[in-house]
Amino acid sequence: MSVSIHDIARRAQVSASTVSRALQNNPRIGVRTRARIHALAAEMSYVPSDIARSLVTHRTRTIGVLVPAIADPFMGRVIEGIEQAALENGHTVLIGSTQNDPDRERLVINTMRARRVDGVIVMTSHMPSRVNTPGADDAIPLVLFNEQSRDTRTPVVAVDDLRSAEMAVASLIDLGHRDIAYVGVTDRARSNQSRLRGYRQALKTARIAARPTLVIRGRAPHHEQLGFDALSALQQAGATAAFCYNDSVAIGLLAACAAQGVRVPRDLSVIGFDDIDTARFTSPPLSTVRQPRFELGRRAVHMLLRQLNGGERERYVTLGQLIIRESTRAPGTSARAPRRVSQ
Amino acid sequence: MSVSIHDIARRAQVSASTVSRALQNNPRIGVRTRARIHALAAEMSYVPSDIARSLVTHRTRTIGVLVPAIADPFMGRVIEGIEQAALENGHTVLIGSTQNDPDRERLVINTMRARRVDGVIVMTSHMPSRVNTPGADDAIPLVLFNEQSRDTRTPVVAVDDLRSAEMAVASLIDLGHRDIAYVGVTDRARSNQSRLRGYRQALKTARIAARPTLVIRGRAPHHEQLGFDALSALQQAGATAAFCYNDSVAIGLLAACAAQGVRVPRDLSVIGFDDIDTARFTSPPLSTVRQPRFELGRRAVHMLLRQLNGGERERYVTLGQLIIRESTRAPGTSARAPRRVSQ
C-alpha cells in the first residue's frame, strides 16, 4: 500500500494529526517541524488519499460533466475549458457520456451520485431534469450548458440559439437570398428547435413566406451524413442558401455539393453554427456562427463553483458571433448566370 | 447528507452490517429480509458511497486516462471506447489532458495518484515513463496506447505506425508516384517518428532515393494549419503525392490546395492517417489508413482489467487498414488529358 500520515508520523516522532496539520500548512505547527515533515513527505513520496479526505470533509472536489458524446468537435473543446478551469481551482472532472441513451444516462448519473460529486454540469439535450428528482432533498447543485430550461431559477451558461440563428439567417437575407433552407437534426431536441425558430423569425422579419419544403431534417448516425443527404431535397425545394444546425451538418452538405458539382457559394450558399476547428479548412472556408466553446466551458465551472460556495444562482446567455468566410455570397451573382437556367 | 446504511438499518430493525450484506446480495442473508431491505433502500433512494467503499476495499474501480487533448477527433473516439468498456465492467474513467505541458502532466498524474486510480491508460506521446518512477514501489498498473516503448514488458495496444505508414506510401508508389512527400508534426514525437520511418522504408523498398526537401515539418497550434502551410514547400519540392501524419494535417493540405487551385488528386495525391469521422466528407473524400479507434479503446480497458486481476501483461499491435477514397490516383495522368475520356 501507499504511505500514510502514520508512516511519516512514526519517522518524524510526532503524532499523525501533527503531520496532517503540517501538511496543510497549519500555522499552529512550528515552522521547523513543519519543514521537517514536508521534507519527509517528499522523501517518502507521500500522496494524500483524496478518498479518505473526502470521507471526512464531505466534499470530493469533483465536478461531474454529463455530455451526449465526447467525440464531438463542439463538446470536446467545451470539456477542455471545463477541465482547465476545474484544475485551476483544485477540482477534478468526472465525465460521463450518455450517447443519447436513457439507460446509459441513468447509469452515469447514478455513478456520479455514488462518487458524491460536488456538482454537475449538464450538456445533454435530453431531459436535464433527470439528474435531480423534483421532490427529493438530495439535489446535486448543477448548471445547465446550452440548455435553457423554462425554469428560470436554474443556472445556465449558453449561447442564445434563437437569436444567433436569426442573425445567421438575416445575414443570408441581407445578401439577397429568399429561398433559404434549414437543415436540422433530430438528436438535439431543444437547441435544434431554438435554431429553427430563429430561422423562422428571421424570415418573418423580412416578410418572406416560410415554405415547409425548405426545412429539412433527417436521421443519421453522423451529422455529416445528414447534411450530405440533404442536398437533393434542397435542390428540389429550389434553395439558394442553407442554414445548417451546426458545422458538421454543413460539412456534410459541402461534401455532397462537391460530389454533385454544385458550386459553393456560387450555386448555393452554406452557413453553419459553432465554428469548430475545421470550419476554417473546408472548401470553401465555412461561414458560421462562433460559440466561444472553451470560454463557455470555463464559465460554467466558475458559475458552479460560486454556487457551491453559497453564491447566487446566475444565468449567462450570450450571442454567437457571426463569422463570414467564403461559403456565403449573394445569389445568382455568378459572373454570368451560372447553371440555374431557371429563369 | 445522503442516507447511509445506518439510516436504512434503523428503519429495517436490523444492524448496519446486515444491510451491507443484503445490498451485496450476500446469500447468508434471509431472502425475505434481503428483499425488504432492497425495497427500503430504493424507497429511501439510497446510493452507496463509493468513496467509503473504496477506503475499505482499497480499490476505486476507477481507471485514469492520460491524453494530450480531449478535443481531438482521434482521441475523442478512443476515449468513448474506453468509457464504454469501463462502464460495462463497473468502472469509471478519470480523464486528464496534459495539453503537452509537462507541468500540467505532473499535476494530472498527481491527482490520479491522490484519487487512487486502479490503473492508467497512457495516450500521451510525451515520456510515458513519467507516471511511474523506475525505482519506486508504488507503481500504478498501466497500459500504453499507441505508444510503443522499448521496454517490451509494458503492456500496449497500438496500431503499428511504421508498417501502416509503409503500407500507405507503398500504395502511392504502386500508383506510379515517385516524388512523394511526408508532412509531419512536431508535437507527437514518437508516432511521428515511426510514420516517418515507415515512409522512408517504403521508398527504400521501391529503390526510390529519399529527398530531404520532401519531408516537411512545421509548427502550428492546429494540425490543420500545419498541413495548410505545407503546400508551398510541397510544390517547391515537386511532389506529386503527400502522405500526411494524420487526417487533420491532410484536411489542412486539402484546404490549401482548394485555395491555390491545386486539383486533388489530379495535380496532387493526398493520403492521411486515422480515418476520423470527417475523412469521408472532405472534397475529395480522403484516402487514409484506418485505426479502429473505438475498438482499440475498448481493448485497452480489457487489457488493463485483466492485468489488475493478476493476468499476464500482454501486447496488442495491429496493422491499420488502407482506405482508398478519392484523394489519391496515378500521377501526371492529367498532363493534357484532363478527364481522360476512355480511349
Add this chain to the structure above:
DNA sequence: CTGTTAGCGCGTTCAG
C-alpha cells in the same frame, strides 16, 4: 505548539 479522541460510511472478521 502538539497529542488524544472521535468519527466520516462502509466491508469484514469473529462470535453467536
Add this chain to the structure above:
DNA sequence: CTGAACGCGCTAACAG
C-alpha cells in the same frame, strides 16, 4: 442467519 467490533486514511474538535 445475524450482530458487535474493528479499521480503511484522514480531519477536527478537545484537551493539554
